[in-house]
Amino acid sequence: MTTEAWWASPSLWRKTAVWITGGSFVILVFLTFDTMAYISAGGKQVPGYSIINQRVDYQYDDEKKRYLPVIGPEEPLFGKMLTEEEAKALVSKGKLTTQAKNCMQCHTLLGNGAYYAPDLTKAWLDPWWGNKEIREQQMVDFLMNPQDRLHNALGRRMPNLNITEEEARATVAFLKWMSAINTLGFPHNFKAIDQSAASAQQ
Numbered sequence: 565m566t567t568e569a570w571w572a573s574p575s576l577w578r579k580t581a582v583w584i585t586g587g588s589f590v591i592l593v594f595l596t597f598d599t600m601a602y603i604s605a606g607g608k609q610v611p612g613y614s615i616i617n618q619r620v621d622y623q624y625d626d627e628k629k630r631y632l633p634v635i636g637p638e639e640p641l642f643g644k645m646l647t648e649e650e651a652k653a654l655v656s657k658g659k660l661t662t663q664a665k666n667c668m669q670c671h672t673l674l675g676n677g678a679y680y681a682p683d684l685t686k687a688w689l690d691p692w693w694g695n696k697e698i699r700e701q702q703m704v705d706f707l708m709n710p711q712d713r714l715h716n717a718l719g720r721r722m723p724n725l726n727i728t729e730e731e732a733r734a735t736v737a738f739l740k741w742m743s744a745i746n747t748l749g750f751p752h753n754f755k756a757i758d759q760s761a762a763s764a765q766q
């Protein structure tokens with residue numbers, strides 16, 4: 565009679581497989597919920613939509629060694645305070661506009677898209693738009709008539725995409741909200757754009 569080694573028993577491996585599959589499933593469920601807490605609007609990393617009622621700055625954090633969004637006092641977009649619901653509707657419309665007009669064909673948004681034109685993740689914070697009072701109007705004017713401007717060193721102009729004023733305002737809301745997302749210092753080269761724009765203004 566042959567005695568089977570304990571580790572060669574099929575029932576042991578069957579049980580092990582069941583436990584590993586079950587355990588991995590539990591970990592995956594946990595990780596999914598944990599990730600949702602980071603990536604949902606109003607979560608740990610992504611602000612709620614009504615952040616567009618506040619000032620958004622971008623400052624270097626010496627401890628973390630990266631740029632981080634800093635949320636300041638009330639600074640309502642287009643001078644109007646919105647509820648979370650109203651802000652959500654506006655930001656969503658802006659997001660739909662960027663999808664409908666395929667901005668990603670040239671730009672990058674949160675890491676997705678092309679590198680023909682500047683990254684839009686932090687475009688709201690580009691000092692090129694001037695002081696805070698006129699920033700949103702400058703952006704609306706630009707989105708409706710981008711062909712009038714040339715500020716990047718590459719000499720590329722953005723074409724006119726026939727964006728209506730309503731769409732442009734919503735897009736600006738989307739860009740402001742996006743700039744408040746903690747992207748852990750991404751895009752890495754944003755400061756360079758920032759500086760060239762600031763010196764171009766002087």
Ligand code: HEC
Pocket residue numbers: 661662665666667668669670671680681682683684686687690692707713714715716720721722723725727735757
């Ligand atoms: C065909 C390519 C192309 C498409 C499509 C395009 N853009 Fe642009 N965009 C550009 C170029 C080129 C520039 C740089 C122009 C400049 O700086 O003078 C630019 C600049 C910008 C800027 C200024 C960025 C900054 O940091 O100052 C914003 C904001 C912007 N685009 C938004 C959009 C949005 C929103 C869409 C979609 C609705 C869009 N663009 C679609 C080419 C494009």
